[in-house]
Amino acid sequence: MTLNAIAAATPIEHRGLGRLASAASDILALTGRNLLGYRRVPQLLVFSTIQPVIFVLLFRYVFGGAIRVTGVSYVDFLMPGIFTQTVLFGAMTTAVGLATDLNTGLLERFRSLPMARSAVLAGRTAADLARNVFVVALMAAVGFAVGFRVHTGVPQFAAGLALVLLFGYVFSWVFATVGLWVRDPEAAQAAAFPVIAPLVFASSAFVPVSTMPGWLQVFAEHQPVSVTASAVRALVLGGSATSDVVQALAWSAGILLVFVPLAVWRYQRTA
Amino acid sequence: MNGTAVAVEGLTKRYGEVVALDGVSFSVPAGTILGLLGPNGAGKTTAVRVLTTIIRPDAGHASVLGYDVVRDAASVRYRIGLAGQYAAVDGNLTGRENLRLIGRLTQIPRGRIAARADELLERFELADAADRVVRTYSGGMRRRLDLAAALVHQPPVLFLDEPTTGLDPHGRLELWDILRELVADGTTVLLTTQYLDEADRLAHSIVVVDRGRIIAEGTPSELKARVGSTVIEIELIDEADALRAEPLLAAFGAGCGRDGRTICVKLQDGTHALIDVLRTLDAAQLIPVTLAVREPSLDDAFLTLTGRHAEPVDVPDRETVGTRGGA
Numbered sequence: 304m305t306l307n308a309i310a311a312a313t314p315i316e317h318r319g320l321g322r323l324a325s326a327a328s329d330i331l332a333l334t335g336r337n338l339l340g341y342r343r344v345p346q347l348l349v350f351s352t353i354q355p356v357i358f359v360l361l362f363r364y365v366f367g368g369a370i371r372v373t374g375v376s377y378v379d380f381l382m383p384g385i386f387t388q389t390v391l392f393g394a395m396t397t398a399v400g401l402a403t404d405l406n407t408g409l410l411e412r413f414r415s416l417p418m419a420r421s422a423v424l425a426g427r428t429a430a431d432l433a434r435n436v437f438v439v440a441l442m443a444a445v446g447f448a449v450g451f452r453v454h455t456g457v458p459q460f461a462a463g464l465a466l467v468l469l470f471g472y473v474f475s476w477v478f479a480t481v482g483l484w485v486r487d488p489e490a491a492q493a494a495a496f497p498v499i500a501p502l503v504f505a506s507s508a509f510v511p512v513s514t515m516p517g518w519l520q521v522f523a524e525h526q527p528v529s530v531t532a533s534a535v536r537a538l539v540l541g542g543s544a545t546s547d548v549v550q551a552l553a554w555s556a557g558i559l560l561v562f563v564p565l566a567v568w569r570y571q572r573t574a
Numbered sequence: 575m576n577g578t579a580v581a582v583e584g585l586t587k588r589y590g591e592v593v594a595l596d597g598v599s600f601s602v603p604a605g606t607i608l609g610l611l612g613p614n615g616a617g618k619t620t621a622v623r624v625l626t627t628i629i630r631p632d633a634g635h636a637s638v639l640g641y642d643v644v645r646d647a648a649s650v651r652y653r654i655g656l657a658g659q660y661a662a663v664d665g666n667l668t669g670r671e672n673l674r675l676i677g678r679l680t681q682i683p684r685g686r687i688a689a690r691a692d693e694l695l696e697r698f699e700l701a702d703a704a705d706r707v708v709r710t711y712s713g714g715m716r717r718r719l720d721l722a723a724a725l726v727h728q729p730p731v732l733f734l735d736e737p738t739t740g741l742d743p744h745g746r747l748e749l750w751d752i753l754r755e756l757v758a759d760g761t762t763v764l765l766t767t768q769y770l771d772e773a774d775r776l777a778h779s780i781v782v783v784d785r786g787r788i789i790a791e792g793t794p795s796e797l798k799a800r801v802g803s804t805v806i807e808i809e810l811i812d813e814a815d816a817l818r819a820e821p822l823l824a825a826f827g828a829g830c831g832r833d834g835r836t837i838c839v840k841l842q843d844g845t846h847a848l849i850d851v852l853r854t855l856d857a858a859q860l861i862p863v864t865l866a867v868r869e870p871s872l873d874d875a876f877l878t879l880t881g882r883h884a885e886p887v888d889v890p891d892r893e894t895v896g897t898r899g900g901a
Contacts, residue, residue, distance in 0.1 A: 325681060332678040340666035343707060408662035412723070415626040417651035418679040 326419035333426025334433070337400065341434055351396060352438055355389040356445055362509055363449050370510055375540055379454070382446040383463065383535035384508030387528055389442050390435050390471025391499055397431045397475040398482030398491035405486050405573065424566055428475040435471040439464055454541045463538035466551055470531045473555045476562040483569040502528045527554040579604040579731050579762035580625065584634035587620050594620040596786035597634065602764055602779075604639075604730075607757055609777030610766040613876070617786040618766035619659065622735045625764065626656045638731050652680075655724035655732045659739060661716035662723075665709035669700050669719050672708060673726055680727035694722040698752075714745045721752070732756065734765040738772060750776055771869050774798065782879065789879050801875040806851065809836045809864040819860050826851055835863075 341348055359381070362370075367377040404410045404423075413423055443451075443464070453460045481498070482491045505519055506512075506528040512520050523529055534551035537544035580602035587595040595617045602608040610618045623629045625636055627647040635642065641649040663672045670691055677687035695704045698718040703711065708719065717740070724732060734753075738746045753763055753776060767773050773780045774794040782790040782797070790797060808823070810816045816835040823829070823839050826847045830838040841847045848867065855862060 328681070329679055332675060336664065336667065336671075336675050339671065340664070343666040407665070408658050408660040409664060411623075411628060411658055412656060412662040413679070414628045415651060415654065415656040416676070416679050417648060417681060422679075 322419075326421060329418040329422035330425045330429060333422050334429040337427055337430030338433055340400070341430070347396065348434070348438075351389075351393050352441055354392065355385055355438075355442055358388065359385055359442070359445055359449060366509075372511055375454075376450070378446070378450045379452060379540055380511075380536065381509065382442075382451040383467075383539060384506070384532045385446065386439055386442060386464070386467040386535060387470060387532045388503050388508050389438060390467055391474055391503060391528060393435055393438055394431065394471055394474035394478045395492060395495045395499070396434070396478075397427055398478035398485075398495050399488045400427055400431075401479055401482035402486055402488045402491040405483065406488065410573070420571070421567070424476075424479055424570055428472060428479060431475045432468060432472045435468055439467060439471075453539045455539055459538045459544075462548075463535040466531060466534055466538070466548065469555050470527070470551070473558045473562075476559060476566050479566040480562055480569055483566065483573050486573070502526060506532065508532050527551075527558065530554055577604045578602065579606075580608070580636075580638055580764055582621070582625070582634070582636045585621065585624060585631050585636055586633040587617075587624060587629065587631050593786045595624070595631070595634075598783065598786070598788055599634075600781045600788065600791065602762055604762050605757060605760050606778040607753065607763040607765065607776050609773030609780045610764060610783060611768070611770065611773045611780055611875075612766075612783040613768060615785075616783045618783060619735055620786075621783075622656070622658075622733050622764070622766060626654055626733050627651055652727070653730055655727070655729035657717075657721045657724040657732075657734050657737055659735045661713075661720040663708050663716060663719050666707060668705050668707055669695060669711070669715075670704040672719060673723060676723045676726040682727050690726060694725060698722045713740060714742065717741060717745070717749075721749070725756075730760065731762045732764070734763065736766050736768065738767070738769070746772075770801075770875055774869075782875065784876070784880060790875075797875070798870070801870055801878040804841045805830060805838060805868045805870060805874070806841060806848065807836055807838050807864075807866040807868065808851075808855070808862045810860060811835065811863060815860050818858065819855060822854050822858055822860075823851065825854075 362381050362385075363378050367381065370377055372380045401410075401423075404413075410423060477498075478491075478495055481494050485491050485494050505515070505523045506526060507523065508528055512523040512529065515523055530547065531551045531554065534544065534547035537547045578601045582601065583599045585595050585598045586593070598617070598621060600608070610621060612618050620629070624631045625638060625643055627643050627650050630644055637643060637646075638650045639653050641653070643650050663669075664675070667675065673691035673694055674687050677690055682690060692701075692704075695701045698721065700715060700719060700722070703715060708716065711719065717737070721734075721737065724734075737753075738749055741749065750772075753765070757763060765776065774797075777794060779793055780791065780797050781788055790800065792800075808819070810819055813835045816832055816837055820829065820832055820837055823837060827840045827842040830840050832838070839851075841851075852862075852865075
């Protein structure tokens with residue numbers, strides 16, 4: 304049997320897809336590959352779901368009793384925050400995944416292949432979005448189990464979750480940039496935490512910002528985690544949601560506009 | 575086979591202060607193997623990365639099968655295969671999944687992907703491990719899979735960056751066989767290596783690089799004629815014998831020194847002269863205590879060509895990519 308029956312200078316047979324079709328095919332192939340990776344390393348998924356479950360239990364049953372929120376039960380206040388926090392933490396896996404591919408030389412191989420340049424980043428972030436769908440569904444189930452209730456309706460709840468997924472997708476691009484920058488899986492994790500911690504804790508995710516000192520309130524009220532959590536809250540608990548949702552969408556759009564080009568630029572320079 | 579598969583002219587690449595490639599020119603005739611020989615940091619990997627369209631040169635031109643690596647990068651990518659210094663395969667996928675993924679990304683016809691993957695798994699003796707996750711593979715298996723991945727789309731030109739580094743002797747021989755087979759089928763191969771004997775045995779022509787410049791090139795025999803061929807070291811019973819043997823052995827090649835009762839000679843005719851050397855000694859009733867035959871190493875070649883040892887140059891971070899261990 305011959306290994307390489309095609310003699311030199313013979314045109315290679317390939318499917319000759321159009322630019323867009325071939326990019327879509329590449330993105331799909333890499334998304335599938337990344338998802339398969341998550342399935343093969345279940346520890347990753349377990350780790351990223353156990354932590355938010357612990358947060359739910361901790362805040363619902365340990366700290367929750369000491370936290371006063373007006374108008375709603377604490378668990379209903381908490382869950383929109385948990386959803387937002389969960390996808391934000393989950394976005395770290397984008398950084399880790401890309402840094403790992405960089406380290407094993409896979410990105411280098413991909414760059415020598417006749418595939419769409421955009422596929423590596425698009426496939427990674429798409430896989431992380433799919434993973435977030437699973438994680439958010441799981442967190443919703445956990446929420447319902449500990450007493451969380453939607454006060455509005457299914458469409459509003461779905462819209463809230465969609466907002467959360469968008470938020471997670473947006474931050475995948477932020478952490479894609481981080482992963483390509485630091486080039487090392489462990490360092491990526493270490494670099495991500497200082498970004499995530501203030502966003503998650505100096506926010507309205509777990510406590511109302513009104514208890515914070517004035518200078519912190521300004522940040523806590525307007526930063527993307529709070530805005531997104533508030534928008535989800537407005538959607539699932541009722542009341543006027545438009546302003547919060549618009550602000551949340553504006554944050555997501557703004558971050559995407561900055562970080563998609565930044566990640567792409569970084570990817571092109573990373574060889 | 576005729577024509578030029580790879581043409582490189584005045585290729586220059588800098589990483590900050592470090593000049594990784596400093597006006598390198600060479601060409602690889604189609605259907606042959608070119609060995610790019612040099613120590614770590616000589617610029618070998620940089621050359622491969624330019625030729626495989628991963629990085630752009632700062633100056634100069636390079637083309638593969640007539641396609642410019644910068645302007646026609648997409649056309650080049652359909653025609654090349656790359657196996658790097660590290661087995662660049664996905665540890666979380668099985669061997670089969672890895673090859674099928676590459677099949678999809680290189681856009682070979684859908685219906686051919688599965689068969690091509692099976693074919694390669696069979697040929698690289700990975701069929702039994704095909705459905706095992708790659709992180710359970712041994713180092714040698716990973717390297718074989720890596721090479722298989724480079725061949726999925728049947729590229730007419732293959733770039734191999736230190737393909738045998740880290741392989742055991744058996745693995746090396748196996749890889750050499752595969753490369754010879756590929757070339758017999760018409761594939762053009764450019765491989766980098768730090769081993770003179772590897773370049774000698776595999777390559778039709780050798781380009782020696784040092785600090786981004788070409789310091790020698792030619793066929794293996796031309797190069798060996800320059801750098802001296804087989805070296806023998808003969809230890810005699812005592813120094814008196816050694817002194818007596820020294821002029822007799824001068825007929826077989828240049829001496830490379832006497833150390834006490836040990837004489838070193840660079841044989842002109844390689845190992846063919848060995849029997850005559852022993853006959854001559856025997857006729858003079860000189861009995862060797864030990865006899866060592868040594869092929870010249872890259873270091874010997876460097877010593878001859880540059881007057882200094884083949885020491886690795888500090889490599890810029892970009893060259894090694896990230897923080898891979900054991901680099």
